[in-house]
Amino acid sequence: MNEQEAKYRKWINEWLKINNPNLRCKEASEDMKTAFPELTKIRGHVLTEHGERPHWWLVDSNGIIIDPTATQFKAIGGYFPWDESNPEPTGKCPNCGELCYDYHTLCSEKCEIEYKAYVEEFK
Numbered sequence: 001m002n003e004q005e006a007k008y009r010k011w012i013n014e015w016l017k018i019n020n021p022n023l024r025c026k027e028a029s030e031d032m033k034t035a036f037p038e039l040t041k042i043r044g045h046v047l048t049e050h051g052e053r054p055h056w057w058l059v060d061s062n063g064i065i066i067d068p069t070a071t072q073f074k075a076i077g078g079y080f081p082w083d084e085s086n087p088e089p090t091g092k093c094p095n096c097g098e099l100c101y102d103y104h105t106l107c108s109e110k111c112e113i114e115y116k117a118y119v120e121e122f123k
Contacts (some may be wrong), residue, residue, distance in 0.1 A: 002049045007036075011068075015031065025056040025057065026056040029041050029058055031065060039066060041058055042058065043055075044056075045082070046076055046080070052080070057069075088103055090104075095118070
């Protein structure tokens with residue numbers, strides 16, 4: 001571990017002493033970015049023991065991942081940055097579970113027809 005990596009590790013350990021890392025990845029990454037402006041904050045997904053999860057982390061100038069909240073996971077199978085050119089999902093379809101975009105309630109016209117028919121059964 002080089003001197004800079006040791007500084008990052010020390011910062012993370014101090015942050016973890018007073019903060020619970022669970023669901024705080026964006027906040028921790030922002031705090032660490034403030035402390036170390038040379039780092040780049042990344043938004044994306046992380047593959048964990050519970051599947052793929054939305055996540056924030058940082059990378060240094062060599063592309064090395066610095067994850068201040070990695071301890072919230074038992075295992076990390078990979079980090080996948082979000083492509084900002086992709087549309088932003090805004091929810092899940094109550095009919096099929098697929099992602100919905102642009103604040104639509106249902107993902108497709110087909111699901112809208114099926115879901116309306118399902119709801120009508122209970123009237």
